[in-house]
Amino acid sequence: MKAVFKVIALLLLSAIVAGCAGEQEKPESSERELYETAQGYIKSKNFSLAVQNLQLLESRFPFGPYAEQAQLEIIYAHYRSGDNEAAVAAADRFIRLHPRHESVDYAYYMRGLANYTQGEGLLDRFLTTDTTSRDPGAATESFDDFRQLLQRFPNSAYADDARARMIHLRNRLARYEINVANYYFKRKAYLAAANRGRYVVENMPQTKAVPDALAVMVQAYLLLGMKDLAEQPLMVLRQNFPDHPSLDKNGNFVSQVGLDGERSIINKATLGLIDRYEPPRFDNRNQE
Template sequence: MLSSVMGERGRAVRVAFLVAGLAGVSSLLGACQSDQDIDITAYAQSVEPADVLYNQGLANLQAGQLTEASRKFEAIDKQHPYSEFARKAMVMNAFANYRQGQYTEAINTASRYLSLYPNDEDAAYAQYIVGLSYYRQIPEVTRDQRTSQRAIAAFTEVIERYPDSEYVEDSQAKLRYARDQLAGKEMQVGRYYLERKEYVAAANRFRQVVETYPNTRQIEEALARLVETYYAMGLESEAQTAAAVLGHNYPDSQWYADSYKLLKTKGLEPRENKGSWISRAGARLVGA
């Protein structure tokens, strides 16, 4: 099996080039044709052997000629749809589409492969391509994050269904980023409500971050915003609990310093109420 290297944020991720030691396979045309209008000789000349097309596709891929590589891999699927080379070409075509930024095509091709060969040795790689294709389309946090959700679903599938594959580690890293995007979106909406003094709506958004995305970069601000929100609502015990959880996990955080200062304006200090949902959620934080 040939392999190639695909860079992902400064580190190499091996591309399974799928070149198996297959015996030379040639497409055989039907021995007989009753329709005199069909030019059998011309048709035979237009059909290249599957192994020849596949090797040409790989050569184009290695040379950076991605469009031509895709053309070769697609030709195998059309001319030799039930061959072993067609199965392998499908994965390589998904990769070629991904490298060209044709993410929809990459997702469709990889998904088709997975529907046909869910237990194949290259299924993990096909699923990884789906995740990468969604990941590359994740927008800035101010925009709709449905693509982040799809990336999360795809990478979770890699991790859970193919736990021993070489793509798990990178999938985990990209999964964390996508989850951080979702948490960031919740924070953006929460701040919007907080600025307009819609405290209940704001608290619900910040709570969503603490309970659903506890191990993201947004957690410190989310706890601090809960202190601010509950303080404004007059829910002093909840504000003190949020500050206590924040201080326990991130004692050197500027967010904690600001929260502590806010409580002091009313003579309060961080104090954890073990019966609060914040206390229970705080037990799941990385620093807990």
């Protein structure tokens, strides 16, 4: 009987060992398998799963041959998924870790691209929206990103696209300044409006907003009673943009508001209910 019990015990032990062996985890995916899986997700536009696999690859094989490429592709996957903040953070990390990498120019470019589209919503894809009225913070950062790319890597494959985007960004930032000037006119802060116009003329002279900036300066100085300061921007406006709507056929400036207190007798008599004051507003993009 003892011999029988021993045989049964050995059989049970063998069964337990075999069961444990069957329940062991499968071997972890190799670095190449993780990378190829991530590539498949990118091709199918499943960018969230692509990010997960690329991050897993980097954590398991931080010094492997695919690690640095995975860091670059994480930037792209974040950007394509619409997570611009994560894309910027990933680009910053790559630049910090690999400042001399042969593809670091791509990180600069993608950082600029992520900031370029920062703040865009779903409606922007289907409707024409005025981006010049938005906070210029991301646009300014994008411009600086592209500027760094061109300074460090003037022959980069991304240089031409970066230059084109910088032109658009500069025009966008200049138009933002005009929008702010129009707001200052509404608040009757004429000196602040004049300063915005002067900033565009002095710092963004090649932008399409310059004609409006000159008109802003002329209008603001006239409202401030500073006719001598209005003469120079008026002269430049006449010589360079004679067809601007603020000029009549003789080149005289057409003020958008009266200069004698801004309120007519009727307006004062009706306590502002009739003949209301309309602040100057300069936005002649249809002429650009």
